[in-house]
Amino acid sequence: MKKLKLGLSFLFITLIVAIFTILNWVLESGELSLLALEPLRLRTSESASVQRVAQQSAPSQVRAQDAWKFVYEKLPDLPIENNYISKETGKVDPNNNLIGRLIRYHVFVKGRPPNYRFDWKLSLADYLGATPDYLVESVYPGNDVLRSNPMERDRTAIQSLNRTQRDALVQVLVDVFTGNSEPSPTTPGEKPEGRSNSPETPQPQPGDAKLLTP
Secondary structure (H helix, E strand, C coil), X not given: XXXXXXXXXHHHHHXXXXXXXXXXXXXXXXXXXXXXXXHHHHHHHHHHHHHHHHHHHCCCCCCCCCHHHHHHHHCCCCCCCCCCEECXXXXXXXXXXXXXXXXXXXXXXXXXXXXXXXXXXXXXXXXXXXXXXXXXXXXXXXXXXXXXXXXXXXXXXXXXXXXXXXXXXXHHHHHHHHCCCCCCCCCCCCCCCCCCCCCCCCCCCCCCCCCCCC
């Protein structure tokens, strides 16, 4: 009888020890899991914070496809040249205009950065025939979507601008793409009301090079 009681007591103690061991292992595993997740949560939080700061500090960017609106807002007297017929619709596409095609030529055809005056002067010089880079009809913007290629008329329109107008155009293009101006878009092909008919002339800046024309 005594042996039976001793055996039961030993079994009971062994069972209690086993239960405590299992509970201790479960608790330790849970703590380890939390500790393992904590650095991930910290990294995620830090990443989100960095992203918020980057978004707050980054200047507003203008899409190349929309920049022409702001240029015409600033310089409403520029030639529009938007009376070309679309191959797809058979109607005049008012959004396909001179400045839009100039921007696409500069950014997509020539691959030049849009935030430097010198690069814009190079593109204008292409239209003026003052550089070895001549315009090519097959890759000129609008050739693939318009019934008639606008290249020659665009070249004539750019050549009709005087030096002051070209310099103003260069400055406005740089301002639009660098966020130095706060233009408000207008309806395509519509000139803004209450604005001067003369192009805005930028203030001279130290070290500015003259347009690459004779």
